[in-house]
Amino acid sequence: MRVEIDGISKSYVDSAGAPLHVVGGLTASIEQGEFVCIIGPSGCGKSTLLGMLGGLLPPDAGTIRFSGDRTATGEMTSIVWQDYALIPWRSIIDNVAFGLEVRGVGKQERKAIAQGYLETMGIGAFANAQPKQLSGGMRQRAGIARALASDPEVLLMDEPFAAVDAQTRTLLQEELLTVWENHRKTVIFITHGIEEALLLADRVLVLSGRPTKVVEDLKVPFARPRTADIAQTPEFGELKQHLWERLRDATRAAEWAEVEGANS
Known part of the structure; x- marks a missing residue:
């Protein structure tokens, strides 16, 4: 876009x-x-x-226009922030699926999408972990997976590796x-x-x-x-x-x- x-x-x-x-x-x-x-x-x-x-x-x-008129x-758009911005009481997979949940995507479908992006980011085995159990790098991988799971047309990243x-x-x-x-x-x-x-x-x-x-x-x-x-x-x-x-x-x-x- x-x-x-x-x-x-x-x-x-x-x-x-x-x-x-x-x-x-x-x-x-x-x-x-x-x-x-x-x-x-x-x-x-x-x-x-x-x-x-x-x-x-x-x-x-x-x-600001997207493809001319929007x-x-x-x-x-999805934003990846510097400070991870994960919800501490939700599992990693539920954090990644959060945007899909807000949009009304069914539980089974959003879990499957979230798991796929966790696999893409190399942390699929940690889907049921809590954010506090992950290293900083793994939490940021989860943040990127969450942004991608919403399938945005534009990915915005604010010093995500700082x-x-x-x-x-x-x-x-x-x-x-x-x-x-x-x-x-x-x-x-x-x-x-x-x-x-x-x-x-x-x-x-x-x-x-x-x-x-x-x-x-x-x-x-x-x-x-x-x-x-x-x-x-x-x-x-x-x-x-x-x-x-x-x-x-x-x-x-x-x-x-x-x-x-x-x-x-």
Whole structure:
């Protein structure tokens, strides 16, 4: 499913009652089946953008369209959060089946669908476990399985591997790529990791500081399938350095803007 973002803006009111402009006139497009990573300065509005894409927040201005004429609904998108967001008193399989249950899918059918995605994520044997019995990596696998079980047209991911150790993160990245190559969902993935973005994405969008907008749209040239080994190539190192410089410049510009705003 193609996602078209046309000049969206979003503001909040800060603790002093002044407007806080978070997203400002942001425009981008994501093609059907494309894997796009988003990086930007801390606090620039990446999660706010994801919330608008998921239909959780309305933009103050501009439009978001799916395949030209539809706005986001709960059935069109699923979000994988950084903190797993599993219901602690439900088994893993019941967590994965939760969205299907809300939609009224029968118990036997939703259990079968949930079990299938748990198998896909390599944790089928833990279907009846409680979230507290699983490691962080296994809980995030369950979170991805839950998102996929709803069969969304667009999968939104908000720094989903930030809370796991480096080894588990590498494994999850490779597993996610395998799942994506098999299902070819449109994926919009927020990350602070430049290496992660270059490993996973077809394109990387670099955002500015607040009010955020796209300052670079980089097409990643590496062939698929990919593994973490590509990080050792000179081409990868050059792109990583280029993105770091763009991100560093965006971060410094955001810091200066905050200082100037505080002094004005």
